[in-house]
Amino acid sequence: MLDVRWIPDVVDPVRPFERYGSNLVISCVDNHEARKTIHQINGVILGGGNHENSGQVCIGNCDDPEQMQRNLDGRDGKYAYLPKESLLFPELLQPEPVSERPTVMTNVSCAELVASGDQSLLINDWMASVMGSYIYKLLHRSPLHHS
Secondary structure: OOOOOOOOOHHHHHHHOOOOOHHHHHHHOOOOHHHHHHHHOEEEEEEEEEEOOOEEEEEOOOOOOOOOHHHOOOOOHOOOOEEOOOOOOOHHOOOOOOOOOOOOOOOHHHHHHHOOOOOOOOHHHHHHHHHHHHHHHHHOOOOOOOO
C-alpha cells in the first residue's frame, strides 16, 4: 500500500518530512525563496517549471557535486544519485533580475496568462503530463530513460 500525504502548509525542509516520513517531493514553485527551501529537503525531488512556451522537469536526490562524482559508475545501468534541479540550474536559487522591458504580470493564474497571450495554451498540460509519467514510473519502480 502506498502512503501519500498532502502537506497544505509552508514547507519546512526538515520537520514535516521527518514527521510524515516522506521521501518524494513534487515541486512546481515559481520563486527562488521556495526553491531554496525545497533544495534543503533530503529525498527525491521532482521539480517542474515552465515559461511562456517551454518548460523543464528535473528529478534528483543529490546536491553534493563530490558525491555525484564518486557514484558515476552506473552499475547495471542504474544510478543511485541524480542531481537536484538546483545543482543543474543554480540560478534558480537566485532572485530573478529586474528587467527593463515589460514583464508578465505577477500574481495571476495560468488561465489568465493564457487569456492574455503571455503563456501557451498547452504548456501547463504538457509539463503536468511529463511529471505525471515520471511519478508513475517512480511509484512502479520502472526505469526512467530521459535526460
